[in-house]
Amino acid sequence: xTVPLRTxxxxxxxxxxxxxxxxxxxxxxxxxxxxxxxxxxxxxxxRVLDEIAAQGAARVIRREQNGGKGAAVKTGLRAAQESxxxxxxxxxxxxxxxxxxxxxxxxxxxxxxxxxxxxxxVFDETMPPGRRAAHxxxxxxVFVQTGGRNIVDPQCGFRVYxxxxxxxxxxxxxxxxxxxxxxxxxxxxxxPIVNVPTGVRYLSREAGGTSHFRPVRDNxxxxxxxxxxxxxxxxxxxxxxxxxxx
Numbered sequence: 186x187t188v189p190l191r192t193x194x195x196x197x198x199x200x201x202x203x204x205x206x207x208x209x210x211x212x213x214x215x216x217x218x219x220x221x222x223x224x225x226x227x228x229x230x231x232r233v234l235d236e237i238a239a240q241g242a243a244r245v246i247r248r249e250q251n252g253g254k255g256a257a258v259k260t261g262l263r264a265a266q267e268s269x270x271x272x273x274x275x276x277x278x279x280x281x282x283x284x285x286x287x288x289x290x291x292x293x294x295x296x297x298x299x300x301x302x303x304x305x306x307v308f309d310e311t312m313p314p315g316r317r318a319a320h321x322x323x324x325x326x327v328f329v330q331t332g333g334r335n336i337v338d339p340q341c342g343f344r345v346y347x348x349x350x351x352x353x354x355x356x357x358x359x360x361x362x363x364x365x366x367x368x369x370x371x372x373x374x375x376x377p378i379v380n381v382p383t384g385v386r387y388l389s390r391e392a393g394g395t396s397h398f399r400p401v402r403d404n405x406x407x408x409x410x411x412x413x414x415x416x417x418x419x420x421x422x423x424x425x426x427x428x429x430x431x
Contacts, residue, residue: 190295192345193218193270196243197257198278200226202233204388209243211284212276215291218268219243221278222261225251254342255356255363266348271298274345282343283384293379294345300377301351303336303368304343304385311387323365326411330418331372337380339368350376362410369414 194216198205205221212219221243223234238245246264248257258275265273272294276282282304293302320340327339342364354370356363372378 190272190291190298191270192216192272192274192291192294193220193265193268195258195261195265195273195275196221196278197224197254197261197275197342198222198226198230198234199224199251199254199257200230201278202230204280205230205233205278206237206242208276208278208280208284209237212274212287213242215284215287216274218270220246220261220264220273222246222248222257222264224248224253224257253360253363255361255367256359258363259352259356259359262346262348262352266352270348272345273348273351275342277342280388281385282341283386286343286381286383289383290343290345290381293381294347297377297379299347299350300379301347301368301371302345302379302381303339304341304383305337305380306341306343306385307382308385312385323407323411326415327365327369330369330411330414332418335372335378336368339365341383341385343383343385347376350374357413358406358410360406362406365407366410366414373417 194212196208196212196219198221209219209221219242221234221237223231223245225248234245237243246260248260262273274287274290276284290302294300323340324338327336328334350371351367354367354374356367356370358366
C-alpha cells in the first residue's frame, strides 16, 4: 500500500556552476518543489543560482559561510520542515547521480513512509581506483557499528529522508562524514532502512566534475566520526541510546 507524501528535492551545492542547472532541470521532471542550498559558493556559482531562482526552477537558500555538505543538508532539512514537507529527496549537485532513478526512490518512500531510502551506489569505470579501498573500509566500519548489513552502503548522497526523524537524530558531522553518520543514527533510532541500487558516475573536470573532498581534513573527520560511532554502538547494543533519546 502506498500513501501520498509531500516531498521536495534537496540539493546541497558548493561551486557547481557547470552542472547545477542540468541537475535541477532533471529533478523537476519528477518533483515540482526543489530546494537548493548554496553553501557559501563563489560569484560564478551564485550567478548561476540567481538565474535558477529567477526562473522559478528552485528555491535557493544561501549560507554565507561554507560549512560543509552536512551543514547544507541540515539547513535544507530545516527549511523543508518549515515549509511543511514530510520527505526530502537529497541528491548531489555535481551530476554523479542518475536522476532517472528518482521515481524508484519516491516509490519506495511511498510504500514505506517511515523509512529512510538510501541509495546503494553501483559504480562504473569512472570511479577513481584510489577511492575503492577507502569506500570499502567505511562500509565495513558501518557493518560493525550497526551489527549487520541493514545499511548496504551509507556513502551515497542520493536518498529520501522522512524529514522529522532526520532532524531528530543528533548528527555531529557537517562535512563528508554527514551522509554516513546520519544513516547509522537513523538505524539506531529504529527508522527502517530501504536500500536502492543506483548507478553513480564520476564526471571529468572538463564536464564540471568537482571533488570537495580534502584528504587531510576529511579523513580526520571520518576517523573521529567512526571512533565516536564505535563507542556509541556499544551503548546502542545495550539499549542505552534509545532510552536516552526516547
